Amino acid sequence: MPARFNITLCDGPSCIHKRSKEIVLRIEEELKKHALTDKVGINLSGCLGMCDKGPVMIINPGYAIYGSFTEEDVPEIIQQHILKKKPVVRFIVDEDHLYNRFFRVFGDVNFFGKQMRIALRNCGIIDPENIDDYISLRGYEALARVLTDMSPAKVIAEIKKSGLRGRGGAGFPTGIKWELTAKEKSDEKYVICNADEGDPGAFMDRSAIEGDPHTIVEGMVIAGFAIGASRGIVYIRAEYPLAVKRIKKAIAEARESGFLGENILGSGFNFEIEVRLGAGAFVCGEETALMLSIEGHRGMPRPRPPFPSVSGLFGKPTLINNVETWANIPVIILDGASWFSSLGTEKSKGTKVFALAGKVKNTGLVEVPMGTTLRQIIYDIGGGIPGDKQFKAVQTGGPSGGCLSEEYLDTKIDYESLAKAGSIMGSGGMIVIDEDSCMVNIAKFFLEFTQNESCGKCTPCREGTKRMLEILIRITEGKGTEKDIDKLQRLGNMIKKASLCGLGQSAPNPVLSTIKNFRAEYEEHVHNKRCRAGVCQHLLVYEVTDKCVGCAACKKACPADAVSGSPKAKHHIDINKCIKCGVCFKVCKFNAIRKS
């Protein structure tokens, strides 16, 4: 007897943290109690992208998305929704939420709201561990079409015509990459899926693999056929165990079903995929480092040329695309290059997935057509800034990207316009920053990250980012000088142009873009020793105001013995002894400590 109801529970890390595993047990228990086990199916899906609403569960029919509930609420939801067919409204995620809209129009793949799901089309909809689910939504149809009706040249022509560009950051035209690799004559060629997503706060690739691993497999097999390769490798972070498990399962299932291995679908074409794990090195997202890592080396990028299309993995022609790029391939084959290229802007076609995070009401994954403005994403989809705070900046492209101020909010997102504005598309991190954040501190955060992830091979990145970081720390500690800002720019511009790989070439971006767009904040730190957001601890001054009743709580709490005063009299903070830990501020019950 087929299941009449279907419960899809988000299995992303954030939801796991919010006890989704325990919730599954509770649901099973509850279903058993009401003898519903046969009538209700339970799936786990990859991250649904509603991390702020976790745990998230979708019950169909009804397309009801439940969020922010606990195990205790499970019996009620099961009884009401499934037995009484009455959704429990108070747990249903906000009506206006983008996902709600998406699921309501599910089935109409043309256009829904401001989001448009191509790469993530199946995420949250299918059971990623069941190949039949994928097949039922036209999965592997593109591969079948390619193998039966199309020549390699025609496949490449189609990808070229679609205008698809690499979604990993640089935006190199995918079709041209395929063509270059196809052109090389070699006994062996490789197809690589770059799933070494490492930007802090970005999880597009993880979600895509966790939610729809087969589309990656299908995309890679199609590419293998197009360029004449028989070996594929998925290079994925070891830190993503669920994604690893699912892609491995998908590969095994695809092999069993004849979509991988020898003589695929009777076409005579052979293709195999293996999974290789990264081991915690951000730089391995750079293609030459990634290949060296697969070869068992330290992931230190090497100069190009030769390009991977000529001499890549094991010295053979190699095609590398990232997860999101692969996810687009089957759709382009199925729905046609003309349709795909009708989406987006003149030079950037299709959609782009962003991981929207930071000071924005709705956080999570957002897939929008190229050409959508930053404002639309942040305000229409993201719901704007919470708590009536002022928007200050949006950071795109992760540690390789830049911070854009309000004047850029109407920038239409594509590779060129973001670059022109001083940031990059990158792999799709998007962090909204409000007035409570200090731009110097933000720049420092990103530079700390890249500096820590520098492989150490080339001088500008290894030594230069270290010096830039030292200068930034100096500035946030109130020890900076006007010259320091110039030095940051001088070093930053040199590092950008002289570094060996993309990591170094983009490492200064967060600093350079914040200096460009928020120079006043740097100058305040330097000249006035002031941090307007009140973030840079060393620049804070703690004072006791007249509200002080002399309770001595602060005096007792101060670890540095900087507070003096007699009981019941106004206390005083010795700024020379004060270590700016903020304890007095926290313990004062009378709001009598002022920090400025």
Added chain:
Amino acid sequence: MITIFINDKPYQVEPEQTIMQAADRLGFHIPRLCYHPKLSIEGACRVCIVEVVGMRNYVASCAYPVSEGMKIYTNTEEIRRARRDIVELILDNHPEDCHTCERDGNCELQRLAFAMGIRKRHFEGEKKHYEKDLSSASVIRDPNKCILCGRCVRICSEIQKVNALGYAHRGFKTVVMPAYNMPFKDSVCTTCGQCINVCPTSAFIEKNFTQELFQKLGDKSLIKVAQIAPSVRAAIGEAFALEPGRQLEKELTAALRKLGFDYVFDTQFSADLTIMEEASEFLERFQGKGKLPMITSCSSAWMKCLEQFYPDLIDNVSTCKSPMSMASALIKTYFAKKIKADPKKILSVACMCCTAKKYEALRPELMVDGMQATDMVITTRELAWMIKSAGIDLLHIKGEEFDHPLGYSSGAGTIFGVTGGVMEAAIRTAYELYTGETLLDIEIQDIRGLKGIKEGKLIIDGKEIRVAVAHGLGNANEILSAIRTDPERYHFVEIMGCPGGCIGGGGQPYAGSNSMPLDEECLMKRAEALYGLDRNKTIRRSHENPDVQRLYKEFLGRPLGAVSHKLLHTHYSPKEPRGIVPAELTVK
């Protein structure tokens, strides 16, 4: 030919080469640091960046190929500033102790900083701080001086295939070190010293004995005896700004006496002696007594390599000590007796082109009557410094002759310093020992030159003898692997640890300001200096050396006899850690 533009001027150049190669040929010397023509392209230091029109970023000229119509700028204000900043960043993480550094005045980084016009410093901050590794008998490793150009890592893996060194950790914390940061002496390092040769700074440097030696030279109670290896005379002039290729044998002898040595002997004498023993040993093996092929044992880095990497081939290696150790053994026995001196009062100093000889001197197997035979080994570089420091005008000094009885050598002893030389010398003698006839055509061209592996055949008394010569431990690996699979392939094999043989030793003078270490032209000139000495000698066969003949008559008896066995032969045993030569892997 294609046309490229450098600084707006058109030039016709060959395609399929890098910008740096094309520029070099046109007379533009683009500054560089991590680049080395013999090693793989690293592209890491970024000092050799140039501007190419149409490229968003600078390109590393060492790695980027030229193409038709390419417009290159090598010296714009912007590129000069970027290069200067890059070198400045390197200096910012480098000790500021140039005036107390061993390489003061002879340091590539110092020269580069000067050439870049760094007069002010802008970015100073935290510097790295690591312990020096003083454990090795030969090579000191000072990571504080290291600028991470990686030449040492590459020469150790690509040319020597020893893989003692690698990068560890990453980013700002990257350090070049042996596995597990173990003391160098406990690693697979063969002490060949090629890392010193290619190091632009003094992150690798030989263990220095100059101060100690000056002290001992002033000790009146000691009898100070020196010996000089063939290659020292062929290269020391370079440390005095001479063009490579001028030998200073007699000047050196005079200088050593001026430094305070009582006797100056020639390692070439004991090279002749080595040939007597080694040729005899070979003929014994050839006639069925012992394993073939026989492999030479003069190179101490190769001996350490043998024990750690190829212990299965120990029985193939000649039991002859190196010429240095033979001479040292005789100095403390035969010579001591001759001058009626207490051998304990003799200070035996070897001036060598080699760093591994410092290690060899300490091998317990080489003790003679409970004494260390070679008390001290100094490299060509140390010797040059001592001569300068003592104010001796090496270039204008009046030449002097070596002392007897360990000072006279044949031309065969001279060519020991060049790859193929030991083999050539051995053949000159073995032929005659076996056939009783004199070999007339004694310059054996097949085994001369700088080809990595040289093979030859000769017929002795109707029997074919197949020989092979390898220099550099990487080339040696190829021959040794071949021997493992086909032990019959050769009868006699010469292996030298360093590229070019001893003339390219780890203790030779640093390359001058516009040349590179391991430069083949330089090595060829040093070789030619030795071949010239050989040609000009009337006695060119070791067995004809009258002093050698006298030595056998008065003291040793006969080659491979009991006294020889005690003083001139040694043995080897497998040692840990075991070295590994990977099949396909090279450090990238």
Added chain:
Amino acid sequence: MATAEDKNINALKSFMQESKTKDHPDSQLISILHKAQELYGYISQEVMNEISKEMNIPTAHIWGVATFYHYFNLKPKGKHSISVCLGTACYVKGAEEILNTIREELKIDFGQTSEDNFFTLQEARCLGACGLAPVIMIDDKIYGSLTPKKVVEIIKSYKK
């Protein structure tokens, strides 16, 4: 009977045997290190020596790879990690004394793991609990206002 140690090394060896049957066996190094860490919890020099011999890869190279990737632990990790805050506030309030007490009690220094594999000692920059200085954190739990005596008691409570 096979000890746990034998079991691990046999598992690692058979994993390497299998790796050697693949194309480019050297390229399996990172997978092998993952396997070793999975079996042992960390990658010791002995294990790297074993990999070196079995796979014919120089130890300097393995060391280089193992230290490059931050996912790999080169030292054993204890069941609990103790982070001693050495931020300014804690330092002023006697963090050093606390640290020395822990060092003596467990006979370990920073980065080391006690012999019974119970604790790994780590250094922390400000844990953000200055009001409770001096503080330590064991796993996710913060202990504040410490004295040497209290620290010993806390450590003992974990051993029970």
